[in-house]
Structures are given as structure tokens and as C-alpha cells.
Amino acid sequence: MNTEKKLIFGHKNPDTDTIASALIYADLKKQLGEEAEAVRLGEVGAETQYALDHFGMEAPRLVERVSDEVDTVILVDHNEFQQSADDIRDVQVAEVIDHHRIANFETEGPLYYRAEPVGCTATILKKMYAEHGKDISKEVAGLMISAIISDSLLFKSPTCTEEDKRAAEELAVTAQVNLEEYGLEMLKAGADMSSKSVDQLLTMDAKEFTMGPHTVKVAQVNVVDADDVLNRKEDVLQAMEQEVSSNSYGLFALAVTDILSNDSILLTAGGEEKAVEQAFDVTLNEHEALLEGVVSRKKQIVPPLTNALS
Amino acid sequence: MNTEKKLIFGHKNPDTDTIASALIYADLKKQLGEEAEAVRLGEVGAETQYALDHFGMEAPRLVERVSDEVDTVILVDHNEFQQSADDIRDVQVAEVIDHHRIANFETEGPLYYRAEPVGCTATILKKMYAEHGKDISKEVAGLMISAIISDSLLFKSPTCTEEDKRAAEELAVTAQVNLEEYGLEMLKAGADMSSKSVDQLLTMDAKEFTMGPHTVKVAQVNVVDADDVLNRKEDVLQAMEQEVSSNSYGLFALAVTDILSNDSILLTAGGEEKAVEQAFDVTLNEHEALLEGVVSRKKQIVPPLTNALS
Numbered sequence: 001m002n003t004e005k006k007l008i009f010g011h012k013n014p015d016t017d018t019i020a021s022a023l024i025y026a027d028l029k030k031q032l033g034e035e036a037e038a039v040r041l042g043e044v045g046a047e048t049q050y051a052l053d054h055f056g057m058e059a060p061r062l063v064e065r066v067s068d069e070v071d072t073v074i075l076v077d078h079n080e081f082q083q084s085a086d087d088i089r090d091v092q093v094a095e096v097i098d099h100h101r102i103a104n105f106e107t108e109g110p111l112y113y114r115a116e117p118v119g120c121t122a123t124i125l126k127k128m129y130a131e132h133g134k135d136i137s138k139e140v141a142g143l144m145i146s147a148i149i150s151d152s153l154l155f156k157s158p159t160c161t162e163e164d165k166r167a168a169e170e171l172a173v174t175a176q177v178n179l180e181e182y183g184l185e186m187l188k189a190g191a192d193m194s195s196k197s198v199d200q201l202l203t204m205d206a207k208e209f210t211m212g213p214h215t216v217k218v219a220q221v222n223v224v225d226a227d228d229v230l231n232r233k234e235d236v237l238q239a240m241e242q243e244v245s246s247n248s249y250g251l252f253a254l255a256v257t258d259i260l261s262n263d264s265i266l267l268t269a270g271g272e273e274k275a276v277e278q279a280f281d282v283t284l285n286e287h288e289a290l291l292e293g294v295v296s297r298k299k300q301i302v303p304p305l306t307n308a309l310s
Numbered sequence: 311m312n313t314e315k316k317l318i319f320g321h322k323n324p325d326t327d328t329i330a331s332a333l334i335y336a337d338l339k340k341q342l343g344e345e346a347e348a349v350r351l352g353e354v355g356a357e358t359q360y361a362l363d364h365f366g367m368e369a370p371r372l373v374e375r376v377s378d379e380v381d382t383v384i385l386v387d388h389n390e391f392q393q394s395a396d397d398i399r400d401v402q403v404a405e406v407i408d409h410h411r412i413a414n415f416e417t418e419g420p421l422y423y424r425a426e427p428v429g430c431t432a433t434i435l436k437k438m439y440a441e442h443g444k445d446i447s448k449e450v451a452g453l454m455i456s457a458i459i460s461d462s463l464l465f466k467s468p469t470c471t472e473e474d475k476r477a478a479e480e481l482a483v484t485a486q487v488n489l490e491e492y493g494l495e496m497l498k499a500g501a502d503m504s505s506k507s508v509d510q511l512l513t514m515d516a517k518e519f520t521m522g523p524h525t526v527k528v529a530q531v532n533v534v535d536a537d538d539v540l541n542r543k544e545d546v547l548q549a550m551e552q553e554v555s556s557n558s559y560g561l562f563a564l565a566v567t568d569i570l571s572n573d574s575i576l577l578t579a580g581g582e583e584k585a586v587e588q589a590f591d592v593t594l595n596e597h598e599a600l601l602e603g604v605v606s607r608k609k610q611i612v613p614p615l616t617n618a619l620s
Contacts (some may be wrong), residue, residue, distance in 0.1 A: 103416035113425035
């Protein structure tokens with residue numbers, strides 16, 4: 001047990017912001033003379049790997065449990081315990097840097113908690129480098145840009161703020177990339193779903209939420225061609241039904257988000273399925289509905305669903 | 311309903327930091343061109359009134375409910391819903407500025423949340439003035455000093471950090487006060503318990519906490535003479551027992567904190583009373599124990615109790 005070192009990690013089913021933010025904050029901590037190591041709670045996706053490769057960075061180490069190694073951790077890009085390490089309640093959370101709602105999170109004592117309603121955790125971290133008067137290397141700038149583009153779908157998501165956009169533009173100089181070109185290549189690298197198994201589709205970016213009395217899972221995949229998923233719709237729905245019954249979910253929704261048209265097709269399973277119709281004012285047709293202009297799970301899917309189920 | 315304006319308020323049973331922080335943040339918001347009004351959820355205590363009078367400030371307006379007036383609020387100096395407005399779940403929490411643990415708090419969407427493990431909310435607010443490049447008036451400096459001295463018991467509490475102390479020293483110049491002299495007068499103004507009713511002793515600074523399966527109330531009074539409370543011990547204990555049964559508390563603890571010796575005498579009631587012995591390694595003698603060097607509810611009372619009860 002290392003009582004000096006802190007582990008820094010983002011949520012399960014890590015996306016680019018989660019992996020990047022852990023690496024970025026570990027770099028800042030190192031510059032500040034603190035002992036901290038970035039780790040991850042799941043596999044690195046193709047989009048994230050593209051970003052890591054482009055900037056010559058290694059993925060953080062994979063861990064299953066954290067309390068065997070340290071007694072104190074730092075969470076980035078999440079706070080809800082069901083999205084965190086399985087043994088998160090056995091360690092002390094010293095810091096959280098995040099841009100999500102707060103729920104199912106508690107501590108015994110005071111902590112440093114910094115959440116801002118911006119599009120991406122990396123945008124907050126960029127500001128923290130400035131506050132501490134520390135330099136952002138080309139590699140760290142590249143990770144920040146990748147995280148911002150990923151979470152904002154190249155600035156198209158309603159979660160994207162002026163601050164995210166301005167941060168990315170400033171960082172593009174340091175990282176020496178063209179935002180549009182690099183961004184589209186990175187998103188495309190993560191959006192080929194034709195080779196993914198049904199199981200992978202449902203787990204690569206899936207989060208659980210507590211909504212009213214129900215546990216709800218919302219998974220999301222980015223595509224350039226929705227048929228990559230829809231031509232296996234029956235298999236996908238069957239696997240979702242199985243997850244619903246084995247985990248007692250009230251609802252399992254899979255958002256298939258087209259990164260070019262910026263619409264999502266929602267596939268649904270579970271006893272509370274009808275809440276989707278109320279939440280988005282749509283009619284489900286064979287467990288499927290088109291949500292026009294919806295790309296953000298956090299801002300456009302979770303709040304109306306929470307509302308409908310509470 | 312004013313959908314532009316936000317109400318800013320601290321916890322129920324307001325102390326000096328809660329009242330001061332609401333007024334301070336409303337001043338900063340005004341300077342930033344945002345419409346926000348400081349309000350309070352309870353009566354102003356003698357210590358706080360001394361500070362307000364000294365710097366020529368008015369107490370914020372008392373409110374019972376907030377959702378009739380606004381749809382968005384800002385919390386200062388607390389986050390736990392049971393310490394907040396009764397209808398807190400009916401409004402949106404846009405921001406939290408706090409220095410306590412996080413528990414029983416959740417939002418539907420992203421927010422601005424800023425917690426730092428310092429001794430006082432006003433210390434964080436002072437930093438925010440600097441970040442926004444705004445000036446701190448003599449009155450606001452006085453409120454900040456009063457909040458820091460109150461929460462730190464004149465820098466004696468273990469919750470007091472170097473940052474709190476440095477902030478108070480800097481602000482003393484603007485506020486034109488001698489910290490030690492002003493601080494002791496202010497603390498003494500709030501520490502005369504001889505004229506308080508038993509009911510007042512138990513409610514003036516009382517907070518509820520969820521600890522494991524139990525609801526626990528921890529009240530605290532500052533005294534210069536513990537006999538102000540102890541010569542009414544039987545009446546106090548009886549009133550505590552009544553509260554325990556009408557509210558199903560697992561434990562009700564009253565900390566009588568001597569601001570000169572920096573020790574506390576704990577009086578206890580409730581079925582989980584024995585947890586106090588385990589938490590503080592003391593033996594209760596007729597529902598009473600001396601906790602040497604204990605002045606901070608947040609840092610020295612709540613964590614060990616939570617531990618013992620979880």
C-alpha cells in the first residue's frame with residue numbers, strides 16, 4: 001500500500017476525455033511535485049487509440065481494483081460511484097475534476113471538487129495549468145484537443161461551450177494540428193461499427209444511471225453509417241433484453257449517433273420503455289425511434305429521461 | 311416567478327460563514343452583472359449580528375421556500391439537501407461554493423461546483439474575486455474576516471488552513487480591523503449561552519447527517535463558560551431525548567465548545583449513543599464526555615462518528 005501516491009482515473013468504459021484527462025492531470029500533478037499515476041478502468045477504444053498514437057502517448061495502466069494499491073484517489077470526468085472503480089467506497093476521494101451532473105457520490109470529509117458546466121473535462125484542466133502557471137506540452141495539448149473534439153463531436157454537440165471551442169483553437173497551435181481535419185479523422189477512427197460484436201456495441205460506451213426508483217443504462221455509439229448497427233437490430237435488441245433481465249434495469253437505451261448528420265437513432269428495451277416516448281415526444285416503432293438533432297447523452301438524453309422516470 | 315434571478319443561500323440554522331458567504335457572493339454576482347439575491351433560511355445569531363453591525367451591513371431576507379420565487383438557486387457553505395431549503399428538490403442548483411464533504415446531493419444536469427478543503431467558504435470566495443479581477447470593498451472584506459474567524463475559532467480549529475489565515479491577514483488591511491481583538495469580541499458576542507432557552511441551545515447551530523443507516527443530529531454551541539449549559543443539563547438531555555424520538559434519530563449529540571480552552575463537552579441522546587465511546591475513545595458518564603482539543607464538528611466529530619456508525 002502506497003499511502004503517498006494517488007491514482008487518477010476516469011469512468012468505466014473509458015472514452016477519449018476520460019483517458020486523456022487522467023493522463024493530463026497526472027502530468028500537471030507531476031509538474032506540481034505530487035505523486036500521482038493515471039490508470040484506466042477499461043479497454044481503450046479505437047478513437048482514443050488513434051489520438052494516443054497521433055501524439056505518441058501510451059495508454060494508462062489498466063486496473064480492476066484501486067484499494068489494494070492506494071488509500072486515496074482522484075476522479076476525473078465522472079463522479080457517480082456506479083461508473084467508478086468497483087471498490088471506490090473503500091478509498092478516500094481527495095479530488096474530483098468533472099463536467100457532469102452530481103449523483104450517487106458522497107465523501108466522509110471535505111475534498112477538492114471542481115465541476116464546471118463545460119463540454120469536456122480537459123477544458124477545465126487547461127485552465128488549471130494556467131492557474132498554476134505550468135506549461136502545456138505538445139503531447140498534452142494534443143490530448144486536450146482530442147478530448148474536446150470527442151466530447152463535442154467536433155463542436156456540434158449542445159454541450160460544447162464557447163470556452164471549449166476557444167480552448168481547442170488555442171491548443172491547436174501548440175499541438176500543431178488542423179482541428180477539422182484531425183478531428184474528423186479521429187472521430188471516423190472510432191465510428192466504424194461494422195467490425196464490432198453486438199456485445200461490444202452495448203458496452204463500449206455504456207453508463208448506468210439512477211433515475212427515480214429505476215436503474216437505467218444508456219449506451220451510445222458513434223457511426224458514419226447507422227446500418228452498421230441497424231442491420232443487426234434483432235440481435236442487438238435480444239442482447240439488450242437479456243441485460244435488462246439479468247441487471248433488473250428499468251430501461252436500457254442504445255443511442256446510435258450519426259457524427260455527420262448529428263441525429264441519433266434510439267433502440268430500447270425494458271419495462272419502462274414507454275418513458276422514452278414521453279421524454280422525447282416520439283413514438284417507438286419496434287423499439288426504435290429517431291431523435292433528430294440529439295447527439296449528447298448528458299444534455300439531451302439523460303435529463304429528459306430522468307424527468308420522465310422520476 | 312422570476313426566471314432570470316437566482317437566490318443565493320447557505321444552510322439552515324445559519325452561522326456567520328453561511329450568512330456572510332451569501333452576501334459576499336451576491337456582491338460578486340452583482341459586479342459580474344448577474345441578477346442574484348442573498349437570502350437566509352433561519353434566524354441570525356448574536357455573533358453574526360455583531361459582525362453585520364460592525365461593518366454596517368443588513369442581514370439577508372428570510373425565506374421559507376424558494377421554488378415559489380425562482381427556478382434556479384446557488385448554494386453556499388452547504389450541499390446536503392437536508393441542510394438546505396425544504397423545497398430544494400423543486401429547483402435547479404446552478405452553482406455550489408462550499409468547503410464541506412459532499413453527501414445527499416444530486417442534480418439532473420451539469421453545474422458549477424466548487425469545493426475546496428479550506429476552513430471557510432469565504433476564503434474560496436475571496437479567491438474568486440481575484441480570478442474575476444473584481445475589487446473587495448471594506449464591508450465585504452469585513453464579512454470575509456468574520457466568516458473565517460467564526461469557522462476557525464480565531465485560527466484554532468484544525469479545519470483552519472494556511473490559506474484561511476493568509477486570507478484573513480490580507481483582508482484585515484482592507485477591513486481596518488485588528489484580527490485578534492475584533493475576533494475575540496465577535497466570538498464572545500455569540501458565546502453567551504446563559505440567556506438562551508434549552509430549545510435555542512439545541513437549534514441555533516444544529517445539522518442533520520446521514521451516517522450509515524442512521525440519521526444523526528449534531529448541534530454545537532460556543533461558550534466562554536460551559537456551566538451556562540451544564541447547569542441545565544437535565545433539561546437539555548430531556549429535550550434531546552424528545553427530539554430523538556419524534557425524529558427517529560439514531561443519535562443526537564450536542565457539542566459545548568469552549569472558545570478559550572478549545573475543548574468540547576459532548577452531551578448525547580439516542581439508541582446509538584455508544585458509538586460516541588467508540589468514535590472518540592471515551593467513556594460516557596451520565597450522557598456526557600469531555601473531548602479534549604475537539605472544536606470542529608466537520609473535521610473532528612462527524613468523520614469518526616460516521617465511521618463508527620457505518
